[in-house]
Amino acid sequence: MIQIKDCLLPLIGLSCNNCALAVEKFVQKLPGVLEASVDFAREKLSLTFDPAIVNLTQLIEAVRRIGYDVAIGKTELPIIGMQDSTDAKNLENLLIKQDGVINASVNYGNEHVVLE
Numbered sequence: 001m002i003q004i005k006d007c008l009l010p011l012i013g014l015s016c017n018n019c020a021l022a023v024e025k026f027v028q029k030l031p032g033v034l035e036a037s038v039d040f041a042r043e044k045l046s047l048t049f050d051p052a053i054v055n056l057t058q059l060i061e062a063v064r065r066i067g068y069d070v071a072i073g074k075t076e077l078p079i080i081g082m083q084d085s086t087d088a089k090n091l092e093n094l095l096i097k098q099d100g101v102i103n104a105s106v107n108y109g110n111e112h113v114v115l116e
Contacts (some may be wrong), residue, residue, distance in 0.1 A: 002050050004034055005099070009045040009060070011038070012069040019068070026066050030054055045070075055113065073100060076114045079106065 014020055027045065032053025037046045040096035047059060060070045077107040082088055088108035095104035095115065103116040 003052060005047075005049055005051050007047050007049075007056065007059075007100070009047065010061065010062070010071040011043045011045050012044050012071055014038075014040055014068065016040070022066060023063060023068055027062055028061065030059070030062055033059070056100075060102065072116050074114065074116050076112055079111050079113050082106075082108055082111065084108065 004068050011023065014023070015032070017040050018037040023045060024038040027033055027047070032050045033047065035046075035048040036049065038044070039046070045063065049059065063070050079091065081093070085108045088106040091113070092104050092106040095101055095113065097108070101115055103114075105114045107113070
């Protein structure tokens with residue numbers, strides 16, 4: 001059974017419609033990508049993909065490989081109630097599986113999580 005995910009990635013570095021088309025064509029050829037469409041005016045890449053074949057990190061890396069970038073937010077949040085480093089690792093593993101989370105780093109020592 002195919003699981004389908006949709007996402008919208010903000011692009012950085014597009015200077016013309018040809019740039020947008022280059023990103024669109026390159027990403028469409030990736031295994032697991034069902035649909036890719038770039039809106040040059042809004043600088044957005046709209047994707048439909050199968051996360052069992054390709055993940056968000058791989059898609060972002062593909063955009064970077066051809067000379068463009070994706071705007072990624074980063075935030076740090078306090079975490080309370082962790083008992084040990086195993087709790088931190090379990091939380092990290094749960095967070096990384098959430099839609100829109102590219103990376104999660106939980107620090108048991110300072111009781112913080114950094115999310116991208």
